[in-house]
Amino acid sequence: MSLELSAAQGFAGNRLDRKGNDRDDPERIAAWRASPLARFVLFAGDQPLLDRSGNEPSVTVPAVRVDAEGEATESVFLGVDGDAPVFGLLLPERAPDAYQAADGLVVADLRSLAAEAVVSPHALGILAQAKSLLGWHRRHRFCANCGARTTPSPSGWRRDCAACSAQHFPRTDPVVIMLVRRGDACLLARQARFATGVYSCLAGFLEPGETLEDAVRREVAEEAGLQTGPVSYMCSQPWPFPSSLMIGCVADAGEGEIVLDRGELEDGRWFSRAEVRLMLKGAHPDGLRVPPPLAIAHHLLQAFAAEPD
Ligand SMILES: [Zn+2]
Structure with a gap:
């Protein structure tokens, strides 16, 4: 392994x-x-x-x-x-x-x-x-x-x-997907097209002239109105729809309220680690879920859930 x-x-x-x-x-x-x-x-x-x-x-x-x-x-x-x-x-x-x-x-x-x-x-x-x-x-x-x-x-x-x-030459389009955290909670959101009850990490395409870190901070600011500090890389995933590379990152959010971009997102909020654990197990009392293991977000959330309290 x-x-x-x-x-x-x-x-x-x-x-x-x-x-x-x-x-x-x-x-x-x-x-x-x-x-x-x-x-x-x-x-x-x-x-x-x-x-x-x-x-x-x-x-x-x-x-x-x-x-x-x-x-x-x-x-x-x-x-x-x-x-x-x-x-x-x-x-x-x-x-x-x-x-x-x-x-x-x-x-x-x-x-x-x-x-x-x-x-x-x-x-x-x-x-x-x-x-x-x-x-x-x-x-x-x-x-x-x-x-x-x-x-x-x-x-x-x-x-x-x-x-x-x-x-x-064949192209691959980089996409950043990030677990945004604050203390023992992480930010998850959903788009209207997601299956009912599914919440996931924020994500977006890297733009020309950006570092991965810049792209993460920009996307979080645009989609959730939050400022984030240092960004860490976690893992990547080839995503053939049609030809992307998903780049999984973690970032810590500073102070401030979430202000969602309602054009992109239907809902979003902080989820406690305990709540994420229930979602991963399919045992959330409100039926909320995270994406399946096929998605890199699942693994970012699994790593977050596995951290000690
Ligand atoms: Zn030509």
């Missing part, structure tokens, strides 16, 4: 050897692609296809199953799993029913797969990597510099523009 809190997060279990130094070697990539050991992660738009033909559901299929699905519109090299090269493929757009007609393949929902622990953490991490990377290709087919159509590199880790020579 790793002692890193990040390793316990949903989508963080990917153990592929990404072979980053081989990505710019087209012959190496082609050889892996043609290997009889190669496995393929299939995506239909934003949704992974799960192979349910065996005893256990599988997130990868061999080449022979891919051929039956037609020419992929995007191909990315994800890494090597033991001896098996693993690729992600974006299948041609078609109606979901068309995939389900193929032998044992079902269109799945990544959040549901994660929430219901249908596949291993390793498999879930591979799906997250594939979803973010294939999704980036889907949304970046044209050059952001000159507007011409771009061409993916053989490994799928870059797109090149022949018209202006610009190179484009």
Whole structure:
């Protein structure tokens, strides 16, 4: 077991050897692609296809199953799993029913797969990597510099523009999520779109020119009207919706009343450690809850709840 809190997060279990130094070697990539050991992660738009033909559901299929699905519109090299090269493929757009007609393949929902622990953490991490990377290709087919159509590199880790020579690389968008505390209490809030009774940590996108610490302090001031002091980093989580990195932090709030940004938040207040413990156990007298273990907020709150009184 790793002692890193990040390793316990949903989508963080990917153990592929990404072979980053081989990505710019087209012959190496082609050889892996043609290997009889190669496995393929299939995506239909934003949704992974799960192979349910065996005893256990599988997130990868061999080449022979891919051929039956037609020419992929995007191909990315994800890494090597033991001896098996693993690729992600974006299948041609078609109606979901068309995939389900193929032998044992079902269109799945990544959040549901994660929430219901249908596949291993390793498999879930591979799906997250594939979803973010294939999704980036889907949304970046044209050059952001000159507007011409771009061409993916053989490994799928870059797109090149022949018209202006610009190179484009996959992006990850950092999001800060913070446990704001004051003594034995922490600040939790809810958005109207949350499930009934669920309260979570404040969060927001890092803006250009900010440090993580600045982003935490700005978001807390904007959303809750509170000033916070030093910020500590706790853990991070890849979040493939579509391609974020959640960065879990802790900050201590100074004096002052909470003034919620009602445009963003429906409700929010201080919760005592005792209350958070009840919420984690699903035993809060008012039925209030925290996000499920798939969410990094759950782990930030677990760490807070585990502190001695
Ligand atoms: Zn260009």
